[in-house]
Amino acid sequence: MHQLPRTGRLHPFTVLVLAAAVVAITTAAGRWWLHTAVLAGCLLLAARAKRAGKLVRLGAVILVPAWGSHLLIHGLIDTGGGHVLAAAGPLRITTEGLVTAGQLGLRTGVLVVAGLLCSMLIDRHDLVAAVDLSSAPPQAGYLLAATLSLLPRLAQRQRAIGQAQALRGIPLAAGPRGWWRSVRLRSVPLVLSSVQDAADRSAYLAARGFPAKGAHTRLREVPDSPAQCWVRRVALGAMVLGPVALLAPTWVGQG
Template identity: 35%
Template structure:
């Protein structure tokens, strides 16, 4: 597999060697658990007791923290500004700031939502850091994902970097025939996008035709299930763990809908 869009860090830890479907099941289960229980400390506990140790065992702790903060910090700031200052439900007012009021309920709501998002984002980052996208798709396909969907996902992840390469080539070609790249203000910059985007999109879309002919000649889309080139290792223990996490997630949804945790 050529360069793909990825955060994957190669490694040989226990977390890396897990079947990707198991990790995906963990992402789903931990996200559902975070959203399902109505306690402020609960998502924080999930993050500190499950996700952070996972990142440490996998040896990706530094990158994990940086990426999680990169995704999460803007949400955190905006959530507290938004719900801290303009929480719409009635509540205990702590502070008056002109037309805006800081309410306890608003801060609690912002905190709960932020911690839940933290668990969701961190679970995904952990999956991305320890799983190669190609392996993930092979494993999903062996678990029963239709090959067409697997193709679309892995092809997209490879096309995005090739878009960038193509955009660079087009830019250089346009410069060679005298396009001014640096001069001008915002309007000129927008106008310069046209000679870049035009060839980029038209070229990509005309490639579709060649690609589909090549794929059909290799029996893509036949109803027979193809055999796998790389077999992703799996174990009975992991299979059991997946079913357990799935059952747990369903249980959380049922209990939550019945209002047990609220």
């Protein structure tokens, strides 16, 4: 059986809180070298978990359009910068615009890469169990599990539908017209199977507390320790106080 990469024996909340603290402090600091160091650290952690290639691919899919928009809006058509590097018609490349585009790109990169890394390192079953074991309502655990498993399940199901239709000999034309016909032919069985799946899984709603009927026995244990609880408290404090400490001098200066 394929095993997901584990973050040692870390609690899922520990990983999430640490990632949130790093993103908050890095964004508030606004230093390019700090953003670069965080991105490099994420790549090292992904490489250790043998997920570096997947992190790079998924990150590129999300970040390339975002970076392109930053470059277009701030780097190529900037109207406020004074140091003009090149100008041609509506295009106006300035030093200030390129710096702004780079800063926003690095901030977006840290947020996206850190989030993707958490999704790769945390076992979603441990995360759902951690929510169940916490003081959160039991409905939250079910909704979280459904959200985390929805997209992979739909992707797997639509591939199975496409393979079944191919075995039946359904012809598909090339180009946009063929793509649209493929989507149309797969959408109906995909929706019907999803509705049937929701009906079959309705019993789990009661098991997760729809409505709640007392305590439930949980068979999955999530690793935790007093040290991790202390780390989470420190990280939460740093996530709140760190940006305040970094931004307070600028607020005082503006005042």
